[in-house]
Amino acid sequence: MGDLEIRAAVAADVPAIVAMLADDPLGAQRESPEDLTPYLAALERLSNDPNQHLVVAVREGRVVGTLQLTMIPGLSHKGATRSVIEGVRVHADERGSGLGTQFIEWAIDESRRQKCQLVQLTSDATRTDAHRFYMRLGFTASHVGFKLPL
Numbered sequence: 001m002g003d004l005e006i007r008a009a010v011a012a013d014v015p016a017i018v019a020m021l022a023d024d025p026l027g028a029q030r031e032s033p034e035d036l037t038p039y040l041a042a043l044e045r046l047s048n049d050p051n052q053h054l055v056v057a058v059r060e061g062r063v064v065g066t067l068q069l070t071m072i073p074g075l076s077h078k079g080a081t082r083s084v085i086e087g088v089r090v091h092a093d094e095r096g097s098g099l100g101t102q103f104i105e106w107a108i109d110e111s112r113r114q115k116c117q118l119v120q121l122t123s124d125a126t127r128t129d130a131h132r133f134y135m136r137l138g139f140t141a142s143h144v145g146f147k148l149p150l
Contacts, residue, residue, distance in 0.1 A: 004099065006106050008047075009054040009066065014039050016063035017056065020089035026124055027089075053110070057090075057103055064091040065099055069107050071114050080117035083107070088121075088130075104137055 009017060018039050022031035032038075046052040051072070057065035068086040073079075085107050090100050111119045122145045123130045131141065 003059055004064075004102060005058045006055050006103070007058065009043060009056045011040060011043060013056050013063050013066075014043060017054075017066045017089075020063075020066055020091055021087065023089070023092060026126070054087075055106075057099060059094070059099075062091075064094045065089060065103050067103060067107060069110060071111075071116065077117060081115060082118040082120055083111035083114065083116045085119065085121040100133060101137065104134075 014036055015033070018031060018033045018036060021027045022033050043054065046054045046068070051070060053069040053071075055067060055069065056063045065088075067088040070084045070086065071081055072084060073081045085104065088100070088103065090103070108119055119139075121134065121139065123134065135141070
Protein backbone atom coordinates (compact mmCIF):
# COMPACT_ATOMS: atom_id res chain seq x y z
CA MET A 1 0.00 0.00 0.00
CA GLY A 2 2.98 2.23 -0.42
CA ASP A 3 2.94 5.10 2.00
CA LEU A 4 -0.46 4.13 3.41
CA GLU A 5 -0.72 2.53 6.86
CA ILE A 6 -3.95 0.90 8.03
CA ARG A 7 -4.08 0.39 11.78
CA ALA A 8 -6.47 0.18 14.71
CA ALA A 9 -7.94 3.52 15.71
CA VAL A 10 -6.86 5.02 19.02
CA ALA A 11 -8.32 7.84 21.12
CA ALA A 12 -6.02 10.42 19.52
CA ASP A 13 -7.62 9.60 16.13
CA VAL A 14 -11.17 10.33 17.27
CA PRO A 15 -11.24 14.06 16.35
CA ALA A 16 -10.12 13.28 12.78
CA ILE A 17 -12.55 10.36 12.49
CA VAL A 18 -15.50 12.41 13.70
CA ALA A 19 -14.57 15.28 11.40
CA MET A 20 -14.70 12.87 8.42
CA LEU A 21 -18.01 11.40 9.62
CA ALA A 22 -19.48 14.91 9.77
CA ASP A 23 -18.04 16.06 6.42
CA ASP A 24 -21.04 15.42 4.18
CA PRO A 25 -24.71 16.44 4.13
CA LEU A 26 -25.90 13.27 5.92
CA GLY A 27 -23.14 13.24 8.51
CA ALA A 28 -23.53 16.94 9.23
CA GLN A 29 -27.07 16.21 10.43
CA ARG A 30 -26.18 13.38 12.80
CA GLU A 31 -22.63 13.91 14.08
CA SER A 32 -21.43 16.30 16.82
CA PRO A 33 -17.69 17.01 16.45
CA GLU A 34 -17.85 19.59 19.25
CA ASP A 35 -18.49 16.88 21.89
CA LEU A 36 -16.23 13.84 21.53
CA THR A 37 -17.38 12.17 24.77
CA PRO A 38 -19.82 9.69 23.17
CA TYR A 39 -17.31 8.83 20.43
CA LEU A 40 -14.55 8.10 22.94
CA ALA A 41 -16.93 5.85 24.90
CA ALA A 42 -17.86 4.05 21.68
CA LEU A 43 -14.19 3.57 20.80
CA GLU A 44 -13.62 1.93 24.17
CA ARG A 45 -16.55 -0.47 23.61
CA LEU A 46 -15.29 -1.28 20.10
CA SER A 47 -11.74 -1.80 21.31
CA ASN A 48 -12.93 -4.33 23.91
CA ASP A 49 -14.85 -6.44 21.37
CA PRO A 50 -12.68 -8.85 19.34
CA ASN A 51 -15.26 -8.91 16.51
CA GLN A 52 -15.03 -5.14 15.98
CA HIS A 53 -12.23 -3.48 14.06
CA LEU A 54 -12.35 0.32 13.85
CA VAL A 55 -9.40 1.24 11.69
CA VAL A 56 -7.85 4.34 10.22
CA ALA A 57 -5.84 4.88 7.09
CA VAL A 58 -2.82 7.07 7.79
CA ARG A 59 -0.66 8.81 5.19
CA GLU A 60 2.36 10.85 6.24
CA GLY A 61 1.18 10.83 9.85
CA ARG A 62 -2.29 12.14 9.00
CA VAL A 63 -5.57 10.20 9.34
CA VAL A 64 -7.07 10.19 5.84
CA GLY A 65 -9.71 7.48 6.14
CA THR A 66 -11.69 5.31 8.50
CA LEU A 67 -13.94 2.29 8.47
CA GLN A 68 -15.41 -0.24 10.84
CA LEU A 69 -15.19 -3.95 10.05
CA THR A 70 -17.45 -6.24 12.10
CA MET A 71 -17.24 -10.04 12.14
CA ILE A 72 -20.58 -11.79 12.65
CA PRO A 73 -20.61 -15.53 13.28
CA GLY A 74 -23.88 -17.14 12.20
CA LEU A 75 -25.80 -20.31 11.50
CA SER A 76 -27.09 -19.47 8.03
CA HIS A 77 -24.99 -20.28 4.97
CA LYS A 78 -23.78 -23.46 6.72
CA GLY A 79 -22.51 -21.64 9.79
CA ALA A 80 -20.71 -18.93 7.83
CA THR A 81 -19.06 -15.94 9.40
CA ARG A 82 -19.71 -12.73 7.53
CA SER A 83 -18.15 -9.34 7.82
CA VAL A 84 -19.88 -6.00 7.61
CA ILE A 85 -18.08 -2.90 6.38
CA GLU A 86 -19.55 0.20 7.99
CA GLY A 87 -18.79 3.90 8.39
CA VAL A 88 -16.42 4.17 5.43
CA ARG A 89 -15.03 7.67 5.07
CA VAL A 90 -12.18 9.10 3.04
CA HIS A 91 -10.86 12.59 3.75
CA ALA A 92 -12.02 15.12 1.14
CA ASP A 93 -8.40 15.78 0.09
CA GLU A 94 -7.92 12.07 -0.73
CA ARG A 95 -11.10 11.38 -2.70
CA GLY A 96 -10.29 10.16 -6.20
CA SER A 97 -6.76 9.12 -5.18
CA GLY A 98 -7.47 5.38 -5.08
CA LEU A 99 -7.47 5.33 -1.28
CA GLY A 100 -11.09 4.13 -1.12
CA THR A 101 -10.28 1.16 -3.34
CA GLN A 102 -7.21 0.27 -1.28
CA PHE A 103 -9.21 0.59 1.91
CA ILE A 104 -12.08 -1.65 0.78
CA GLU A 105 -9.60 -4.17 -0.63
CA TRP A 106 -7.89 -4.20 2.78
CA ALA A 107 -11.27 -4.89 4.45
CA ILE A 108 -11.98 -7.75 2.03
CA ASP A 109 -8.51 -9.23 2.60
CA GLU A 110 -8.91 -8.91 6.38
CA SER A 111 -12.31 -10.62 6.12
CA ARG A 112 -10.67 -13.53 4.29
CA ARG A 113 -7.93 -13.66 6.91
CA GLN A 114 -10.65 -13.84 9.59
CA LYS A 115 -12.21 -16.80 7.68
CA CYS A 116 -15.35 -14.95 6.61
CA GLN A 117 -17.35 -16.40 3.74
CA LEU A 118 -19.20 -13.20 2.86
CA VAL A 119 -18.55 -9.46 3.02
CA GLN A 120 -21.53 -7.14 3.11
CA LEU A 121 -22.16 -3.44 3.49
CA THR A 122 -24.95 -0.95 3.28
CA SER A 123 -24.89 2.51 1.79
CA ASP A 124 -27.47 5.24 2.23
CA ALA A 125 -29.92 5.19 -0.68
CA THR A 126 -28.94 8.78 -1.61
CA ARG A 127 -25.23 7.98 -2.03
CA THR A 128 -25.36 7.01 -5.69
CA ASP A 129 -21.65 7.69 -6.27
CA ALA A 130 -20.82 5.28 -3.46
CA HIS A 131 -23.14 2.66 -4.99
CA ARG A 132 -21.26 2.85 -8.31
CA PHE A 133 -17.95 2.64 -6.44
CA TYR A 134 -18.95 -0.53 -4.57
CA MET A 135 -20.32 -2.16 -7.72
CA ARG A 136 -17.01 -1.46 -9.52
CA LEU A 137 -15.32 -3.39 -6.71
CA GLY A 138 -17.57 -6.42 -7.30
CA PHE A 139 -20.34 -5.88 -4.76
CA THR A 140 -23.90 -6.48 -5.92
CA ALA A 141 -27.02 -4.67 -4.75
CA SER A 142 -28.68 -7.97 -3.84
CA HIS A 143 -30.79 -6.96 -0.83
CA VAL A 144 -32.96 -4.12 0.41
CA GLY A 145 -31.97 -2.79 3.83
CA PHE A 146 -34.32 -1.53 6.51
CA LYS A 147 -33.67 0.56 9.63
CA LEU A 148 -35.74 1.47 12.65
CA PRO A 149 -34.52 4.37 14.79
CA LEU A 150 -34.80 3.67 18.53
